[in-house]
Amino acid sequence: MSVRDAYDLPMSAADDAVGAGYDAYVREFLSYGSKLRALFEIADAAPQSAFLNAHAAALHLAFEGAEGWAAALPYLERMSSRRGSALAREALFCDAVAAWARRDFAAALAALDELTVRWPADLCAIKWGQYHAFNLGDQAALLRFGERARLVHEETPYAQGMIAFALEQNHRLAEAEEAGMRAVEIALDDAWAQHAVAHVYETERRPRDGARWLDHCAHTWEKKGVFIRDHNWWHAALFRLGLGRPEEALAIYDARLWGAWPEFPQEQIGAASMLWRLELRGVDVGARWKPLAAQARGRANEHLFPFHDLHYLLALARGGEPGEARAFLKSMPREGGAWSIAALAGEGMLHYARGEPTEAASCLAAAAPRLSCIGGSHAQRHLFAETMAAAAPARPARASSP
Template structure:
């Protein structure tokens, strides 16, 4: 299955197997397949191919932990050396990846989007652009890239799911459902489209529909990569939690949300998020917090994404020692002081007060928690994560206010 058009720029470097390897990678990336790692062998066999090595670096950076930066480094070096004979397209792709490696996420987004606009045949640039738009809370860019994908690739597998999720995050729920259902008609295994429709149903309170939809799709996720498999189960658990199905949620947690790859940051924040929600509804998470907190402890110096940091911090606040919690907050403050103007809202106006708020909540000081969380709310959309994921902060604020005598309700985080 060819995922790029004949107008895709020629690839330099590598042998006759380089282009098929790249196409295989493109299909795995768009379809959340389990064989993304095949790209590493292809890149290792083609040290003079800038595009393969730059994308191998992307996969490591997308791990979203400091180890990813370490593992990406050799591929970044090889991609850089290969630029001597690279095309303009490849140079610009590598430039976007270099910005990513410098943790200049807004710069990476702008470069990927500009590249995709000039070469819309590059579905990988579109996908990585959407990745950064999502993490930056830039719904407009997320939508522009989704629309670009449809404009040039309508009818291909995994394309309509790109637009479906962007539409949902832009509050066009009817359009999102239409595109998600069309995506599944094109490719029944489009797990990102399954996910987009779950978002629509969660937003509209169609809980029973959501349970049925995810049960209908779940058998497909076993053949997918770790992230989408666990994340779709997370959404499934969210529907059961809304119905008060405590036993079902804990069963999903134990079987699908924790333990497969505990070192994976996305597994860590997904687990912390679900335990947090369970406790807000009055259910006892028991000893399940401790292994999550143990992993969060290893992340306290990463500070890659404020959304992640807040989940690590809450896990520590549930199980950690006061000294390490304060150390985490000081480190977070230092990270926020170094951010550029374009990310100041995420780190300084949202993450810092939210961090103080969730620690206060975990310690039982509901009045202080409500004060800090209310301060963060107007800016929370900028920390990344989806509307459904960020709802935990609104729910925590409401829980804090309900116990201090303040009025219930808050500004939605999205």
């Protein structure tokens, strides 16, 4: 039976119901919807489809914690056993997911790069490609995938948001704002496009415009998944800090940034980042670090992503037991450029937490030129620049000689 998806791409081992289920998943994925888990039922009903099971495995892996790797296993096994009967496009996606599962993120990115060159209509694969490019700190790849989306999807809902964020991360701010606004014209609930425009305002130091923009968009987030809802509220809190209103940022933290899904690594990252920023501004955050440190403690043996580990380190430094943060830092990998830079930045943050500003500034300054390789956005990594500035405030200029 010949089944094609919403972008007119053929699917193997699928009937009309499976095809419709896949299309629904793609809409949810691109729009950051809250019903992504429906894909697992579709994949369970189609054990013969390597492609559907690869996407189910990808969703679990995107949890970005050990639990996700464990939950992905049955889907990875089905995917592997059926890959031989998959279509060429589907097989490339399976290869990307297999590489991801063995933590070869560069190989996953390469497979998705090849897939989307050959089939640029596959907007879902383009989105997954951007996901890996972002985690690898590869801004050029992020933009390459975004430009590829334009070949087929100029007017497709949620495509312009992908383009906008890629442009912003490559410092093409005016184009990014234009693409983000166009995206919201196409799909009012394009939360990733809203997020891209917020990044433009953050980069251009326009906190008032940013706060107004996200306040205007916030009503569309309630039906979204936890990640984008938390993350856009994180940006809203960041703008309050930029406006010198940390009490409002703290209120957003309590209402929106912690507690929806404390076990979710991305919620842990956003919470750690915001609490640290609040403390840099002299805010007493009370006991808020304690539950966050308890979650970070459970990540001690994972070491999946350097960007994530740095945020777990912050939680343990501020809310953990004596010596716990130092032990975590010591356990982090050192091989590879990203991990070595993360370890250096981690040393700096730990020195700062221990009241050793000179050492903190030295380590953070050494890490700064290559910090983008750890992943995360410019706005997220600015935390390290803020800490370096706090550790080594500008010295007063010397008086001129008489």
